[in-house]
Amino acid sequence: MAIQISHRAKAIKPSPTLTVSALAKQMKADGIDVINFGVGEPDFNTPDYIKNEAHKAIDENFTRYTASAGIIELREAIAAKLKRDNNLDCNPNDILVSPGAKASIFFLLMTICDPRDEVLIPSPYWVSYTSQVEMVDAFPILLPTRAASNFKISAEQLEEALESLSNPKALILNSPNNPTGSVYNRKELEKIAAVCIKHNIMIISDEIYEKLIYDGKKHFSIASISDEVREHTVLINGVSKAYAMTGWRLGYAAGPADIIKRAARIQGHTTSCVNSITQKAAIVALNECDGSVAEMREEFQKRRNFLVDELNKIPNLKCRLPRGAFYAMPNISYYIHNNKLGIKNCVEMCEYILREYKVAIVPGSAFGADKYVRFSYATSMENIEEGLKRFKKGLIDSIS
Template identity: 40%
Template sequence: MSAAETAEPRVAERVRRIKPSPSSAAADRAAALRREGRSIVSLVVGEPDFDTPAAIRRAAAEAMDKGATRYTMLAGTPELRQAIAAKLKRENGLDYGPDDIVVTNGCKSAIYSALEATLEPGDEVIVPAPYWVSYTDMTLACGGTPVTIACPAAQGFKLTPGQLAAAITPRTRWLLVNSPSNPTGATYSLAEWRALAEVLRDHRHVLVMTDDIYEHIRFGGNGPAPHLLNAAPALKDRTLAVNGVSKTYAMTGWRIGWAAGPRDIIDALGTLLSQASGNACSVSQAAAVEALNGDQSFVGESVATYRTRRDRMVARINAIPGLACAPPEGAFYLYVNCGGLIGRLTPEGRRLATDDDVAMYFLESVGVALVPGAAYGLSPYFRLSIATSAANLDEGADRIARAVAGLR
């Protein structure tokens, strides 16, 4: 055994508590198999398959031509923060000034930095499950304790007021809610937000973080999804609204997110980011201004495409014995119940005991990459991304059906 193996760990305990992103791990495994020459249909990545709209790309090029390639104000350019404030007022009915907003290197950075800036060791973060894979590990990395609450399909994969009330303790610091949700597409209505707000009213020490990144990608009603603060404006002084341009405008690689909220938290985020990352990319900020202020036709067109894909893939999945999926209300994923496959045997005689086993069986036997439901805190499911071409989805469905037919 080497000296390095016998020495005290050199990685901090808070980092040793967390694990790599399961969705990234699944994508990496699919990529490795491709390099080996395997034919792989990847239905893993939550990334629009559309190009960033041309007007947004032109705005970035023009910014570079004008020399906008230097540091910006730490909280973001005045132009972008004003565009975000205008968007929040126009689309969401929320009143924030530019000084109430901080621009971050993606929505993920906003969430992590907010937790880092506010959590003391042992503080609790309530996370409804199924949840985006990073919420719990980000909480752990920041010294907090994730408190996950199982929200089954019978209640629409949504948190109930009774569950919330039972989970709150004196150590609760945050309730973290994603609507529409990754991985289920569950979307809270105004009435559901009001019911949760009634519980929160009696617990003033609890902050609320809303991850609104999929707000426009929904399949019922017009405009963005209802926001907690539409239902309960009185919670504004303890709500942090997090969002970004990545999903709505097919700008995942541009890395622009933001947080809008109480001034003390926004100021703390600015201080933390000043030491951690500095300002977001100047060119990306210019592109984001155009995304928010410019022509919005791309949004409706892309959502219409996602709806067509959703409907076709839900029908394909539900036609496969042992699998079941309700149409999601938003986002671009299917959360497929694979309970009907648990306990069955592969052609090689291996028993499928978990949804991890199911996902691995699909990958190894027919080359379809998925993410098991265990990664999202609720089994037995797997997540399937519809942010890919119809041809890719059809091929994936054909292969999954073939793999299921081979089980005993």
């Protein structure tokens, strides 16, 4: 007889973004010419000054387990970065270095959530938030947003939602946002923070796309509003997106020392520590700068402008200009409702576009946005041009 799978494992669905990406990669490996807009990682190489440090770490045999929360020099480098970029005073005890921001968020949820606690998540949302909340037996509570409000929640909406909940524990705020590209400004964050403090809930501020904000705008961290807000906030960040280091696996959480200490214990019993070589490389990524982050940002901005302009030229399709991250999310509801192929939703539309036109995009339903699809522009301009041509033809053909 087969061993029973746990309720927890049964409830977890595969990550749709990874599924689309894997399918597109497989098609490519099979010799099919697929344009992949599904990826959630920069297409640039990790800069040389970072890679060189990893070579050095190996040559110097820096290859053993480290302190579970991360080597002290790295936590000092993160504290210095948080001061420099975010005006936050932290010391190494306030910082946990994890194998990716994803792991930081999970260990944090393990640390603060009891079964049946409620975690508020603005929707559209990054796919792993809801799954991770479910994995710790808490309830994800979605806060719907609208394109007209730039997919941002308001303090009033948060207040109203909190009043109807019995065990609210935390709000997960992600700015710049995946998938919408929205960026909250200081005023909006101040109002949201005030509500969180009033209701004594934790703010989990996922700032992984901090360095990818366009049009000359700068990131503002909610944790920097005041000491009181800082005590209610765990800031999440990492090196994956800013330094093109997704495969190296390093993220971090910065917040109240007691919470961080307990999260580090959980990490210690699960993954031990982050790869020692990656930790050394991350120190130079954070401390030094060869201009590559600015170059990548500039290139992403160029691609964003082109992609969004071209998407908006497609009849009956609307796409807001994303302010950060590297995703664009056009509304395709006209084509869902008017196609002649029996396509009923965005998943079927994405399947059709992939099958017939060899373009991989992620259905918005993966993020709680049924009328949308998500394009990642972390791919070359050449791919964007060709992929858009095919996507447009696919949509037009579907209604012809």
